[in-house]
Amino acid sequence: AGAVAVLNKEKNFKDYQQVYNAIAEKVRDQDDADDGAGRYGLLTRLAWHSSGTYDKNTNTGGSYNGSMIYSPESTDGENAGLEVARDFLVEFHYLFPWLSRGDLWTLGGVVAVQECGGPKIPWRPGRKDLEDRKKVPENGNLPDASRDADYVRKVFTRLGFDERETVALIGAHCLGKCHTDRSGYDGPWGPSFNMFTNDFYVRLLQNWHVRKWDGKKQYEDDETSSFMMLPTDYALKEDSKFLKYVKMYAEDQDLFFKDFSKAFSALLEKGIEYPKDVKPFEFKTLDEQED
Ligand code: HEM
Numbered sequence: 001a002g003a004v005a006v007l008n009k010e011k012n013f014k015d016y017q018q019v020y021n022a023i024a025e026k027v028r029d030q031d032d033a034d035d036g037a038g039r040y041g042l043l044t045r046l047a048w049h050s051s052g053t054y055d056k057n058t059n060t061g062g063s064y065n066g067s068m069i070y071s072p073e074s075t076d077g078e079n080a081g082l083e084v085a086r087d088f089l090v091e092f093h094y095l096f097p098w099l100s101r102g103d104l105w106t107l108g109g110v111v112a113v114q115e116c117g118g119p120k121i122p123w124r125p126g127r128k129d130l131e132d133r134k135k136v137p138e139n140g141n142l143p144d145a146s147r148d149a150d151y152v153r154k155v156f157t158r159l160g161f162d163e164r165e166t167v168a169l170i171g172a173h174c175l176g177k178c179h180t181d182r183s184g185y186d187g188p189w190g191p192s193f194n195m196f197t198n199d200f201y202v203r204l205l206q207n208w209h210v211r212k213w214d215g216k217k218q219y220e221d222d223e224t225s226s227f228m229m230l231p232t233d234y235a236l237k238e239d240s241k242f243l244k245y246v247k248m249y250a251e252d253q254d255l256f257f258k259d260f261s262k263a264f265s266a267l268l269e270k271g272i273e274y275p276k277d278v279k280p281f282e283f284k285t286l287d288e289q290e291d
């Protein structure tokens with residue numbers, strides 16, 4: 001059976017908005033971090049990887065248990081660098097001891113997307129920290145960036161997403177950057193990675209070439225050589241079915257925002273059963289609360 005959300009009767013919207021605000025203030029304080037990318041990409045990736053272990057065929061993995069602190073998940077090469085994200089958030093575990101790791105890590109992703117101009121991400125608490133180490137998912141479910149379109153389709157089908165949702169989710173690659181000491185990929189280098197926009201798709205439709213360097217195969221844009229794409233990013237334009245949605249989102253940022261909001265919210269809840277009357281929270285951004 002899936003993991004059933006455990007709702008804390010003493011905590012309500014106001015308490016979770018307070019956690020949101022505390023995380024958002026710290027993110028804002030670190031806007032210069034990571035060569036100007038800030039923490040938006042890093043926290044979005046933590047929320048994604050804590051959820052991306054989900055397997056719809058066995059109804060295992062996902063964000064519920066906050067299991068990334070345990071091996072083998074903690075040492076999965078695909079999670080390299082996410083200890084920086086977990087360390088960034090750990091103080092809020094002590095500030096708000098009633099919040100589980102799974103709730104904290106997924107809420108961090110909601111803060112990250114919303115605080116850099118992205119759409120509202122509906123979010124529900126109720127994840128419970130793992131007691132039984134045997135429930136830590138095996139490595140191998142988080143995707144490898146060197147692969148092709150069919151591999152990407154397989155990964156997101158296993159997660160329970162269709163092609164349109166797959167393309168919408170990968171649009172989060174408008175945020176943040178690659179780190180040679182984490183994934184081995186490198187860049188981008190332009191100041192374009194701390195705002196949530198449809199730029200990923202607009203750029204992907206421009207002209208690219210394989211970068212000549214001593215690192216992993218990746219793409220570089222013909223015009224400025226200041227952007228990069230992973231092989232799995234580039235695969236989205238090489239595959240006619242994915243390309244249809246790349247063009248759709250490149251032409252319509254509002255549609256991208258609507259689809260991303262729905263798919264990312266669903267990603268963060270994969271494998272979790274909620275009582276049907278539990279409505280998601282929609283948090284205000286810091287800007288929206290400024291008096
Ligand atoms: C085929 C699927 C995907 C692959 C192979 C992939 C791979 C990667 C790789 C290799 C990095 C660089 C990590 C580093 O060196 O720091 C990265 C970064 C990132 N990924 Fe993905 N990713 C995928 C899908 C997604 C999805 C679905 C999301 C979110 C919804 C996402 C969000 C991010 C973000 C925000 C970053 C920047 C992290 C930072 O700035 O530290 N990715 N991804």
Ligand SMILES: Nc1c([N+](=O)[O-])cnc2ccccc12
Nearest residue numbers: 173174176177178188228229
């Ligand atoms: N900023 C990024 C772009 N981009 O187009 O700016 C493309 N792909 C990425 C893959 C992983 C992390 C960041 C990316």
